[in-house]
Amino acid sequence: MSNRPIDSGRKVAPSPLRRRLQTLAVAAACLAAGAPALAQQAWEPTRTVEFIVPAGTGGGADQMARLIQGIIQKNGLMKQPIIVVNKGGGAGAEGFLEIKGAKGDPHKIVITLSNLFTTSLTTATFDWTEFTPVSMMALDQFVLWVNAKNPAKTAKEYIEQVRAAGGKARMAGTGARQEDQIITVGIERAAKIKFTYIPFKGGGEVATQLVGGHVDSSVNNPIEAVAQWRAGGLRPLCVFDDERMPYRTRVTADMSWNDIPTCREAGIPTDYLMLRGIFMPGGVTPAQRDYFVELMRKVRETPEWKKFIAEGAFNTTALEGEAFTKWLTRAKDEHRTLMREAGWVTR
Amino acid sequence: MDELQSLLNGFAIALTLQNVLLMFLGIVLGVLIGVLPGLGGANGIAILLPLTFTMSPTSAIIMLSCIYWGALFGGAITSILFNIPGEPWSVATTFDGHPMARQGRAGEALTAAFTGSFIGAFFAVVMITFLAPLVAEFALRFGPPEYFAVYLLAFCSFVGMGKGSPWKTIAAMMLGFALAAVGMDTVTGQLRLTFGSTELMRGFDFLVAVIGLFGIGEILQTMEEGLEFKGRSAKIDARVVWQTWKQLPRFWATSIRAVLIGCWMGVTPGGATPASFMSYGVARQISKNGHNFGKGEMEGVVAPEVAAHAAGTSALLPMLALGIPGSPTAAVLLGGLLIWGLQPGPLLFVEQPDFVWGLIASMYLGNLVGLFVVLTTVPLFAAILRVPFSIIAPVIIVVCAIGAYTVNNAMLDVWLMMLFGVAGYVFKKLDYPMAPMVLALVLGDRAEDSFRQAMLMSQGSLTILWQNWLVGSITALALVMLAWPFVSPLLARLRGARAAQQA
C-alpha cells in the first residue's frame, strides 16, 4: 500500500513542448530522489475542478464524492474550488463518456463504482485503459442479509431454505447486470441454487424492501443496511470477502462487523469487492496525475475520512500506481468472465 | 405527552439566533432554487451540502431543510406567473394558477399557493411529531405491487382531464409513456429506444419536457396573440394577502383531502409530484366548482400546493425513521446525515434526540419563516408581470435554457426544450391535452418498474395485485376512480330523476 506514484509505464501523449519535457524531467528526478512532495508542486489546478459522479444524487458513489469534496474544502487541500457533477445516465456511461471525451483535461476527475467494468462490458462504449488511474480510495464490502424474522441463523441454513424454495426465493439488488446481480449469480453457482433476482433503483430501497418482508435476502453494502441491522430489522449472514472485516467495535448489542463470518467460511466460496477509485481523463501528464494522487492521499489521512470508512465498514485497501493498474486489469478480466458466464455479454 | 416535552426541547435547540438566521438564509436560497426551473431541491441541497460540513449537524440540517422548504414554496412562483413550473411538483399549479395570473389575479394565486403550502406542511409536521413510528411501520408495508397500485391510482384519478378528442388524449398520454421508456431499462439493463445514441441513454427528463411544453410553448402562444403579457394590470397591493385569506376557509374540504393525499404519498415514496397531480385530479372530480378547473379557479391552486407541500414534508419521515429517502431531496439529506456522522434509521430518535427534535421544531419554525418571506415577496413577484414583454420574453427564454441545461448538464436538453416548445405550441392549438402526457412522462417508468418487479415476485401472475387487503383496496380504489367520470353523471341523472318524481 506504500506504492509510490512512479510512472506506471502507461503511455503519456508525447508533447513537443520543451517546457513540458522539462517539467517531466524535474518530476522524474524528484521521484527518483524519493521526494514526491516536491513533484506534486510541478503542477496545480488553474481553474475549478469538476468531480464527475457516474451515478445519481444520493447513492454511495455520490456520498463519497461529496464527502471528498467537503474534506478538500474544509481543510483547504486545494486552492481552486472543486465541484461535484452527477452524470448517471445509461448506468453511468454518460459520466465515463464525458471523461473519455475530455482527453488531456486535468481539471476533470471521476469517482468509480463497479460500473467502470459492468457498464463498460454491457455497452462497449469505453474502457478503463482509456482513463488515467489516480488511486483506489477503498473497497466497498458486500454482506448477505436476511430479514431478522427469518429462521435461518447462518448462511448455510439460508442456502438450504433457498434450495427448498426451488427458485422462488427473492433476492433484491440494485440495478440489473451490475454488482448485486453478479454476486447473486456467484452465489447461485457456488451453492448450486437458484434465486428470483428483483432489481431496484437504490440500495436504501433494497434494504427497506427486505425489512418489510417483500423479498427474502439482499447483498447490500454495510452502510446501506447498518441502520436496519442495529434496529433489529435485518440479520447479516456472511461477507463476500476472503477475510473478515477488521472492525471490532460493537455495532449491535452483541455483534461487531468482525463477528460476521466470510461466505467462504460459511460454505459459499464466492467473494466480491467494489472499487471506489479516482480516475482522470487519458492523456494527462504524470505531474498532473501526481497532484491528484497526493491530494487523495491527504484526503485519506483526515479524521473525517477515517470515521466515514469505519462507519461504512469499508475495506481500506488503497492502491496507487502500478499496483492499482494491476488490480484493475485483473478486476476487468474477472468481471468479463463472470458476466460472460451469466450470458449478459458475448464479448 | 412525551412528544410535546421533546418538541419543546427541540424548540429550545432550534431557537438560537444563529439557527434562526440560518433559517432565513436557507429559505431565501431555497426560494431562489425553486424559482429557477431545472435546479431542483435535490440538486440545490447537494450543491450546498459541503458548505455545511463546518457547522454542527443540527444547524446544518436546519439550513438544508429550510432550503428544501424554500424550494417547495418557490416552485409555485414561475408556474403562476409564466406557466413555467420551477419544480416538477408545481406542474399542477400551472393549470389554474397561470390562468388566474392572466386574469390579473396573480397576487391572489400566489397568496393561495403559499398559504396552501404552509397548511400542507404544517399538518405533515404535526403527523411527524406524533405518529412517526406508526407511520414508518405503515411505509414498510409497501412493496412493488403496492407501489404499482399507487401509481395506477394516480393515473386513474387524473383520467378524464382532457376535454377534447379522446383519441388525442390517448395519443398524448402514450407519447408520454413512450418518452418515459427511453434510456436504460431498470429491470433488465437493456437500452430502449436510444437508437445507438449515447446522448439518449439518460432518457427524457420530465423537467426538460415541461419547461419546453409549458414555458416556451406559452411564450410562442403569447407572441401570436400580440406582444403583450395578459395580466399586466395585476393589482399590486399588500392587502391582497388579507383579501385572499378571507376566501381560503371555503376550501377546507379540499385541503383536508389534499393533506391526506400528500402525507400518504410522501411517506410511501410516491413523492410530491404524483401527490400534486392526484390531489388536483380528485379535487376536480369531487368539487362542485370542478367544471371551472383549468380556467383560473383558486381551489385548483390550493389542492395541488397543499398536497405537494404535505408530501414534501412527510417525505422526511421515512428518512429519519427508517433511513430510506421518500424523495430525491431526502436522499441527498440522507447522505448529509451520514457525512455528519449521524446514522439515520430507527435508532436515530433514541440516540440523537436533540438532533431529531431540533429538526422537527425547525420544520415548524422554518415553514413559518418561509411563509413570512414568500408572502412579503408577493407584490414584488406580481410586479414582474408589469415588465414589458420584449424585455421579459428573452429573459424567460434564457432562464428556461439555463434550467434545461442544469437538469443533466447536457446541451442536448436545451435543444430538446426548444423542440418541446414547438410541440407545446402546436398541441395547444390543436387541443392535444398536455396534462396526461406530462403525468405519463413523470410516472410512466416508475409504474412500469414496479409492475415488472411485482411480476418477477409473482412469477408473472397478476393475482399479486390483490394478494392482500392493502394492495387490493388501493387497486379497487383506482378502478373506482377510473369509472367515476362515467358513473357520476349517471348518479346525478338518477338523483335528478328521483327529485323530479318527488316534485
Next chain:
Amino acid sequence: MDRPEGDGDGVVTVATMEIIVAGLFLAFGGMVMFDSYRIGASWASDGPEAGYFPFYTGLIIVVASLVLLVQGVRQRAASRAAFVEAGQLRQVALVFVPALLYVAGIALAGIYVSSAVYITLFMVFIGHYRWLRSAAVGAGVGVFAFVLFERWFSIPLPKGFVERALGL
C-alpha cells in the same frame, strides 16, 4: 410594434396541421414498435420483457394516429379554418428563430455571453429600446447569472472563448 392582423391569410389550415401531427405520431409510434420488437416484446415466464410495454404503447399510438389521420382528412373537406395566419406566424417566428440562434450560440460563445447578446438584440430589434438600455439589461442578466451559478452555486454552465480569455 407590429400587430397581427385579425383576418390575414391563413398559412396552413387546421385540418392540414392535424394531418401532419397525426402523421408524425404515426411515424413515432412505428419507430417505438420497431425498436421494442427488436429487444423483445413478449410476455416471458417471469413477466413482461423490456420491450413489452413500449411495444403496446407504440401500437396504441399508431391506432390513435390512424383515427386522427382519417378525421383530419374528413375535416379537410369540411372546413378551411386557418391554423395560423401569416401575421401571427411572423410574430411567432420573430421570437422562435432568434431563440434557436441563441441556443446555437451557447455552444459557440458559452451561455453567459450569448444570453447577454440575445437579450440586447431582442430588446433593440423587437422591443425598439435604445441600444444603451438594452445592452445594460443584457449585460446585467449575463453577469448576474454568472455570479449566481458559477460563484454561489458552483454549477458549471457552458462557457466559451470570452470566459477562457478572461481566465474565468
